[in-house]
Structure formats: C-alpha cells, structure tokens
Amino acid sequence: MSVTEQPAPAPGQDPGGDAAAEQLRDRISADSLTTRRDYLRIVATVSGGLAIGGVGVAAGILHRHGDSETLPAPKKVTDRLAPGQSIAFRYPGEEDRALAVRLGDGSLFGYSAVCTHLACAVLWREDRGPEGELYCPCHEGVFSARTGEVTAGPPPRPLPRILLTELADGSVWATATARSGEPLKDALCRQFGDSHPDASRQLGCPGAARTAGTARTTGTARTTGATESGRT
C-alpha cells in the first residue's frame, strides 16, 4: 500500500485510537484478507494516511511487476521493520521478488527487487550513499531508495513501486503494485477500474463519480504513496 513517502506518525497522533483502523487490524489478524471486500477496507483507510504525491525485467521478455489490471491480494510482509532495515519478500506472486526498506527517518518504501537492466536481484545497502541505496551487483546499477529512480549504472527504468501499508500494530503489508515510473495513485486508479467506485472517489481517480459515497476518511493505517508533489 509508498509508496511512498511513508510519513512518520504525526506528533500526538494516536494510531491506535481509530475505530476503523481497529476494525481493519482485527480483520487482518483474523486472516480475513482473502476477499476483495477486505482488501478494499484497507484501501479505504488510505485517504487519511496515503501520501499521493509522489515495476522489472528485460523489456518485454518476462512478466513485470504491476502488469496486472486487477488488484493483487494484500500480503503481510513483516511484523515490524526498524529504521535502516530492509526485508525481502515475494509480491504479488510467489515468483516476484520484492524489497521493503525503512529509511533512517522512518520513511517506508516498497519496490520490485528485479533490476530493470537484466533482471538481477537488487539489494539494500544501508552503508552506501547518504541514506542507503538499492544496489544491483551485476553491473553496478544503483537506484534511489526514496524514489526507485536510477542514480547510476545501466538500468533503463526506475524500479517498480509496491504500495506498503503499515498498521497501528507495526505490521507492514503489501497491498498493490505499480509499473515502472507509474505513480501509485495512477496504478490504483487503473486497477480499481469501474468496479470499486467508492475507493476511486476517495483517491480522486479521474472519472470517478463525485457523488456522496460511503468512503471513510480514517487514517491510522499509514500507507506509503508515490508522489510527485509531496505528502497529503
């Protein structure tokens, strides 16, 4: 769910005090995330915490992250991720290598771990650069840990983003993917299509009906969000 600029908790914010997020957490704890409806309950909490402001293989040869036109099922990445740490996981499929990274300032980012050059595995190197970087050892490719953009080497495209959502209990969930260079909002709107009007309205997707809906505006499930303009 980065997305991603994952803002640190606002001062004074009580992430556990929101009933809707409590409900969300309970649902996840109960392993009730296999249905589309439950997924949407996660996304519906995004608006208060989603930073809308701001995927990898040799071209055309292999499946790419974010190619799906439908939302993947959410997946728990880890119970907790401390600053400076990363964790490898598979998402959206079991063959899709991915990385979640927590920078020193608390920001949380998710990416495909498949290099956009020749599909080698991308690694997290905390000791490189001012705040760590994503590094491909095959041909010295380097990607920004904050944006996924290529900063050095031969990779032709940014790493595809993975939307991460952090719940009040500190657990981190992967909830959606984007194509290389595609803002997460655009990726969500594309995958929502016409089948999830409430979520589309809440995100402000182009063409979404602006009628009164049932979208909620709770924000204790913090979601990473790709953004060009900053956090919301």
Ligand code: FES
């Ligand atoms: Fe990553 Fe070449 S495969 S830089």
